[in-house]
Amino acid sequence: MTRPRLTLLDTVTVVMVVVIATLAVWVAVAGPTGPIAMHFDLQGRPDRWGDRREMAGLLAFMTAMTALTAGAMSWYARRSDDPSRRRGLEIGQLIALLAIGGTTAILWTAILGQSSVGAGAEATTGWTMALMGAIFVATGAFLGRVAPNPLIGVRTPWSFKSRRAWDRSNRLAGRLFFWLGLATLIAAPLVPQPAGFVTLTAAVLIAAAWSVFESWRVWKSDPDRQPF
Structure with a gap:
């Protein structure tokens, strides 16, 4: 086609x-x-x-x-x-x-x-935080369906050596970032700053690290994985 x-x-x-x-x-x-x-x-x-x-x-x-x-x-x-x-x-x-x-x-x-x-205006941190939440929601909703590629997704040595690791780590990352984004949208007008941005940054780092770990964990148990 x-x-x-x-x-x-x-x-x-x-x-x-x-x-x-x-x-x-x-x-x-x-x-x-x-x-x-x-x-x-x-x-x-x-x-x-x-x-x-x-x-x-x-x-x-x-x-x-x-x-x-x-x-x-x-x-x-x-x-x-x-x-x-x-x-x-x-x-x-x-x-x-x-x-x-x-x-x-x-x-x-x-x-x-x-x-x-x-x-003399300060940055509208609540609005900026809400936009970031919207980005996480939108990208997280689709991340679990992206095909292996060198630009978008959980790109680790292990996800490139195992299709199962790629799929599962990206599905996990998509779910984590979707719910993180939704929570950010809800909290943006309410949470005091800079606590909001500090918490959001920590949550993004944890979600990213968890997704990377998932790619290694699934690769290790995948009988069809490619060796290094």
């Missing part, structure tokens, strides 16, 4: 690349002339400032990441003759779009929106 020249996901990829690139050009040409907050402490206060050229460069980097990551997943899918693997790679493309698009939204709201020293 021949894959269409341009799928819906490919169209979304192109649109996202154009949108983020347009934002980068706009910031470079007509963005704020004053300092732009480029980094925030755990309490949401700006602790490093840059200018519009730095912000434009950051958005240009996100443009390249979208084109390279989502484009590469599309390329892998086109080369696959296995319909099941093709669908799994397309899911990886979707995850890349969700993650990068959400990250760009966080940059736009949490950095560019707090662009002036004179404004």
